[in-house]
Amino acid sequence: MDIENIKVLISEEELDNKIRELGKNITQHYKPMTDEIVAICVLKGSINFFSDLVKRIDMNVFYNFIQVSSYSGTNTTGKIKVKSWLEESLEGKHVLIVEDIVDTGNTLKYVIKYIERQKPASIEVASIVVKDVHEHGIDVKFPGFTIGDYFIIGYGLDYDQSYRNIPFIGYVE
Numbered sequence: 001m002d003i004e005n006i007k008v009l010i011s012e013e014e015l016d017n018k019i020r021e022l023g024k025n026i027t028q029h030y031k032p033m034t035d036e037i038v039a040i041c042v043l044k045g046s047i048n049f050f051s052d053l054v055k056r057i058d059m060n061v062f063y064n065f066i067q068v069s070s071y072s073g074t075n076t077t078g079k080i081k082v083k084s085w086l087e088e089s090l091e092g093k094h095v096l097i098v099e100d101i102v103d104t105g106n107t108l109k110y111v112i113k114y115i116e117r118q119k120p121a122s123i124e125v126a127s128i129v130v131k132d133v134h135e136h137g138i139d140v141k142f143p144g145f146t147i148g149d150y151f152i153i154g155y156g157l158d159y160d161q162s163y164r165n166i167p168f169i170g171y172v173e
């Protein structure tokens with residue numbers, strides 16, 4: 001893959017506008033029930049989205065990080081490897097899982113299953129991109145952009161660990 005051939009799918013400006021809108025929607029959703037939430041960043045891919053999104057949520061946001069991975073190149077291995085996990089209990093907390101992309105949905109299914117066991121007050125998902133290719137059945141309450149069958153890179157998303165730092169979301173034709 002050559003960086004010169006990467007085309008813009010979602011620009012920096014589009015990302016910024018969408019994240020402001022998501023931040024408002026998230027704030028409005030939680031305000032009637034709580035004045036604080038726990039946001040869980042699913043590393044590594046969600047690092048940029050997480051960092052931008054929490055700044056647009058107008059209430060106290062606790063940060064939590066987990067690292068799971070399952071992709072090799074452009075394909076899922078189907079096996080979720082847990083590299084690091086939550087340190088504190090989420091019992092009784094309002095939990096917002098922050099993802100960069102929902103594709104097959106395998107990663108989120110796994111993450112949600114284990115978080116549910118901790119008996120949080122609620123679990124919702126924000127994802128900057130959702131692919132409409134798979135019937136994953138995951139309720140993404142705060143979706144950013146819906147895309148078709150592209151393998152995307154940039155804004156945290158990698159191709160074999162490269163290109164995460166591209167500031168927009170791109171693809172290679």
Ligand SMILES: O=P(O)(O)OC[C@H]1O[C@H](OP(=O)(O)OP(=O)(O)O)[C@H](O)[C@@H]1O
Pocket residue numbers: 042043044045046068069070071076099100101102103104105106107108157158
């Ligand atoms: O819906 P799915 O098909 O499960 O795909 C989504 C997951 O794939 C990517 O993670 P990856 O395994 O590449 O790890 P990374 O976040 O460290 O890049 C991405 O960050 C999501 O977590």
Ligand SMILES: Nc1nc2[nH]cnc2c(=O)[nH]1
Pocket residue numbers: 071101102103104150151152153157158159
């Ligand atoms: N970088 C990247 N990781 C993914 N994980 C699941 N789908 C994708 C994708 O389109 N791009």
